[in-house]
Amino acid sequence: MNNPMFTTLVHEQLPIEKLAGQTIARQEGTLTDTGALLIKTGNFTGRSPEDKFLVEDNINIKSVDWNKFNNPIDENSFLQLKDKLIAYLNNKPEIWARNLFACADNRYQLSVRVINENPWSNHFASNMLIEPDADELKSFNAEWLIIQAPNFEANPIIDGTRQKNFTILSFKHKTILIGGSGYTGEIKKAVFTALNFLLPYEHNVLSMHCSANEGANGDTALFFGLSGTGKTTLSADSQRKLIGDDEHGWSNQGVFNFEGGCYAKIINLSAECEPEIFNAIKPGALVENAIQFENSNHIDFSDKSITENTRTSYPLEYIPNAKAPALGGHPQNIFFLACDAYGVLPPISLLTEEQAMFYFINGYTAKIAGTEVGITEPKVTFSACFGAPFLPLHPEFYATLLGKKLKEHKVKVWLVNTGWTAGPYGQGYRISINNTRAMVNAALSGKLDTAHYQEHSIFHLSVPQSCPGLSSQALLNPCDMWSDKNAYDETARKLVELFDKNHQLYNHPQLS
Structure with missing residues (x-):
């Protein structure tokens, strides 16, 4: 391993097939009928965003937006915890390591x-980041280090954490520590958090919580949204090349993927509605916390x-039309995906530049059950730039970069409600993926x-009155979907009030 701080046996760059076999033997994983590996992540089946810490140092102390997602921790506590974590791993008979890249550009x-x-x-990391080729491995020099041990727990009183689990980033030491949680998404989002500081702050590259794909004519589209809003599903389109499903940068040259794989939600997955994701569950794919039918795989x-x-x-190439390398041009269309639990937002609206900035900085959605600890049903939330838990800098920093790019490249921006209609959550129903895809395709094709x-009378959004491929054109006007029009108006005004209250935190124009 060429690293003196570890003394245990280390397995490096193992082939997928070998790793899967060893995982089954040692970690009680099971193979599904398609050959994917099914594992359980333990007590944590979602992220714990309030247990993420950034080490205060002379690099970030004045630039980081310190908040409940960017909790400060002192350098001594970080170094002490790092030593403990290394000592813990050195008592294990074996550990696992990989050299990987982030960013396709x-x-x-x-x-x-x-x-x-x-x-x-470790296999998850190999799926989600970019594998070096043989020549790159020979000369590989790791700039950042990630150490993750699900069974190692901190002592909050001694170690300065909130509870036993933690994710800690040090920009000075270029190190990420993760302990107490087996949820693999913590690894992925820790890398994203690091890039969300390094790229905008040091390179003037806009880092984005979005998926991206490319049409036959080379047109790039971006899909912003929190987990569960449809980024992965909508970007996996058989008629378009997939650039990536979750994390991207937008430089002066165009768009590039941060990752080498996809991390898709599979609750209620079907081959009919999401064939690309369904067919990607095969040998080499890792399935988390799913249940198999009794006496069946x-x-x-x-x-x-x-x-x-x-x-x-699963690796990006498991999507048949994935683009390699995962690069695209400047986007022509951007979609803001909002899972509206109130059921009042139109399913698709064309935004003015001012409205685009408003909806980006607010990042409205409903968090979907299970994505974070304690979320058991859709919860109305505002997440700045559609990714507040992963933004080390103030949201205005990212919004300003986006605004400049929208002006420069004259991008069409759409607000898409992938949530409820005909009533709020519990009364109405969720807009089908087929209807959402029809609207997105109509926007992309120019139809x-x-x-x-x-113009919507309450939100003042520009709503198309016809769209090919919809099961019902009435869907376009959510008020028509509600049986009680007064209840719709009252609920819509309530949401506007929530928007404007949240927007007081920022310096962009109000919605009303």
């Missing part, structure tokens, strides 16, 4: 060494007895350019 690529207590966490995708946040990770638009 070589100009901004970050070299990372990932060290894990168990092999399936077939996954019951409807079973949420462990969590609603059942997921699969909505000639549609007649009507």
